[in-house]
Amino acid sequence: xxxxxxxxxxxxxxxxxxxxxxxxxxxxxxxxxxxxxxxxxxxxxxxxxxxxxxxxxxxxxxxxxxxxxxxxxxxxxxxxxxxxxxxxxxxxxxxxxxxxxxxxxxxxxxxxxxxxxxxxxxxxxxxxxxxxxxxxxxxxxxxxxxxxxxxxxxxxxxxxxxxxxxxxxxxxxxxxxxxxxxxxxxxxxxxxxxxxxxxxxxxxxxxxxxxxxxxxxxxxxxxxxxxxxxxxxxxxxxxxxxxxxxxxxxxxxxxxxxxxxxxxxxxxxxxxxxxxxxxxxxxxxxxxxxxxxxxxxxxxxxxxxxxxxxxxxxxxxxxxxxxxxxxxxx
Amino acid sequence: xxxxxxxxxxxxxxxxxxxxxxxxxxxxxxxxxxxxxxxxxxxxxxxxxxxxxxxxxxxxxxxxxxxxxxxxxxxxxxxxxxxxxxxxxxxxxxxxxxxxxxxxxxxxxxxxxxxxxxxxxxxxxxxxxxxxxxxxxxxxxxxxxxxxxxxxxxxxxxxxxxxxxxxxxxxxxxxxxxxxxxxxxxxxxxxxxxxxxxxxxxxxxxxxxxxxxxxxxxxxxxxxxxxxxxxxxxxxxxxxxxxxxxxxxxxxxxxxxxxxxxxxxxxxxxxxxxxxxxxxxxxxxxxxxxxxxxxx
Numbered sequence: 001x002x003x004x005x006x007x008x009x010x011x012x013x014x015x016x017x018x019x020x021x022x023x024x025x026x027x028x029x030x031x032x033x034x035x036x037x038x039x040x041x042x043x044x045x046x047x048x049x050x051x052x053x054x055x056x057x058x059x060x061x062x063x064x065x066x067x068x069x070x071x072x073x074x075x076x077x078x079x080x081x082x083x084x085x086x087x088x089x090x091x092x093x094x095x096x097x098x099x100x101x102x103x104x105x106x107x108x109x110x111x112x113x114x115x116x117x118x119x120x121x122x123x124x125x126x127x128x129x130x131x132x133x134x135x136x137x138x139x140x141x142x143x144x145x146x147x148x149x150x151x152x153x154x155x156x157x158x159x160x161x162x163x164x165x166x167x168x169x170x171x172x173x174x175x176x177x178x179x180x181x182x183x184x185x186x187x188x189x190x191x192x193x194x195x196x197x198x199x200x201x202x203x204x205x206x207x208x209x210x211x212x213x214x215x216x217x218x219x220x221x222x223x224x225x226x227x228x229x230x231x232x233x234x235x236x237x238x239x240x241x242x243x244x245x246x247x248x249x250x251x252x253x254x255x256x257x258x259x260x261x262x263x264x265x266x267x268x269x270x271x272x273x274x275x276x277x278x279x280x281x282x283x284x285x286x287x288x289x290x291x292x293x294x295x296x297x298x299x300x301x302x303x304x305x306x307x308x309x310x311x312x313x314x315x316x317x318x319x320x321x322x323x324x325x326x327x328x329x330x
Numbered sequence: 331x332x333x334x335x336x337x338x339x340x341x342x343x344x345x346x347x348x349x350x351x352x353x354x355x356x357x358x359x360x361x362x363x364x365x366x367x368x369x370x371x372x373x374x375x376x377x378x379x380x381x382x383x384x385x386x387x388x389x390x391x392x393x394x395x396x397x398x399x400x401x402x403x404x405x406x407x408x409x410x411x412x413x414x415x416x417x418x419x420x421x422x423x424x425x426x427x428x429x430x431x432x433x434x435x436x437x438x439x440x441x442x443x444x445x446x447x448x449x450x451x452x453x454x455x456x457x458x459x460x461x462x463x464x465x466x467x468x469x470x471x472x473x474x475x476x477x478x479x480x481x482x483x484x485x486x487x488x489x490x491x492x493x494x495x496x497x498x499x500x501x502x503x504x505x506x507x508x509x510x511x512x513x514x515x516x517x518x519x520x521x522x523x524x525x526x527x528x529x530x531x532x533x534x535x536x537x538x539x540x541x542x543x544x545x546x547x548x549x550x551x552x553x554x555x556x557x558x559x560x561x562x563x564x565x566x567x568x569x570x571x572x573x574x575x576x577x578x579x580x581x582x583x584x585x586x587x588x589x590x591x592x593x594x595x596x597x598x599x600x601x602x603x604x605x606x607x608x609x610x611x612x613x614x615x616x617x618x619x620x621x622x623x624x625x626x
Contacts, residue, residue: 011457018458026470145602147551149558150594153577157587168582255494258463262555265465269559270577280469284560292469299466307461 008311012304019300023293024073082297083290087283093294097276101298103171104275107192108264111199112253119204120249123211124242127219137212143205148263152198152270159194167191169272195271199263203256210252214245247318254310257303356610359603366600370415377409381567385409392588399588402579410572411593417568418550418597421484425549428488430542433495438526440496441503456493464490464552465559472561480563483556487549495541502537506530536615540608547604554597569597
């Protein structure tokens, strides 16, 4: 158990170091001088070129030897200094990201957990009943193949424009300030519904399709045949197959997460929902390099944390996992 | 050195072909892919307009003259979709090819040297790349690249999609490598390169095709998402970029639903078709899945 955890922790540590190094390296590897590239891209009205240039010179420290630059980059990261946002000057990047993250958590947690539980239930149901299978599965296949952003656009048009019952922009109405009053919470939920649904539906479809095949596989395995031949009730067999099929779905969570994250970014853009994805989008449009870098680090940090949680859950559920990493898998 | 003689191989091949022909999933998916491919290659024959041309009235809903309607500026969305499909196919194909080759190569190595340091290192790389999302890396790269083309997009999408292929190929290799014919090749001092190619890769050919199809659709989806976010190529046209334009100009709020929804529907149907082909092929080529389905 300890060995497994240790190995995983080393992998995640390497991941973080790799991500930070990438973040530091990419601007320095690109052809030309990064500072002049950034300045040439900025050049909008109202930006103080000289001030920003001196700011860039200080942050990049290109006159120092590379190892010193690299160490200094780590030093400032570890003290929580991610630089200053240019587009929201002079707000620090860490503060800008900190404002966006609660919106993300409120969107992603319910979508991931809800779709996982409901998708798996529907998939298992389809595997057991031919009727459900032939009626529901084609739809679920189509939903699981839909790009997140396309479904988001579809929902926005149908519910927001055609029926006119939901707002299609932002996380709350302009005239209500964020606070813990019932009026604000209701308003937030009203705005939150469509982004949530577009993430939830696609992901639930994917879980259901996966679960259906897994349960079918389990039903064909020796233990369920044996149970059947013993005359066990179908309810019992269902419970056993469901539990066994659930395990790969837990580890599947960490594989789907990357794609899901891309979906979150795209969905937030469709609905102008003020999470990290929408922030990133605006940072790209405004060439706010430090903000982009900060978002990148936070996305990687989120992925590492999520993967670690999935690993821990998996370990709790399946003692065999110890073997899979220390010995042969097959 | 295989245990299976030629007659058996022919028989099982016929069996697989038979199963493939009887699979509506495989047929339907393949049909749609071929149709869209032909439409995109011969786009000038099927539409009188070019994607940039002002082809008709502004904001026109779908009609006989403009099957997908026109944009805010009067451009024909049907021709944009047809021309955009070409880039979508190209990026998917080359990205999928890169990801499959890289993933299979590293998967063979890791599987063949299972349990050694090489395996450990490759699997560590796999895990690191699985955790770092492609989209985040691309954002960083694109923030600095003045010009981005479709080739670059294909390469990057491919470079970040290989890990699960490597993982899948590795576990297949692990189960194949203890066969007697592999041992025989090993004790007769066949070089590793040849051994992997003749004894392991040759036996996984069908599986590799399957991996390629899944990678193809995975790369199509990844590239479409990047294009949609606005990180796609700086010039040219793809399905994702048509959708990006639509959302950027507020097509939904203006009520121009056809601008965003119809090209997106084509994209969804395309990804679904790949998915169907992969599932159908899996059922046709994998006797175990066939049997399982027969039981239920």
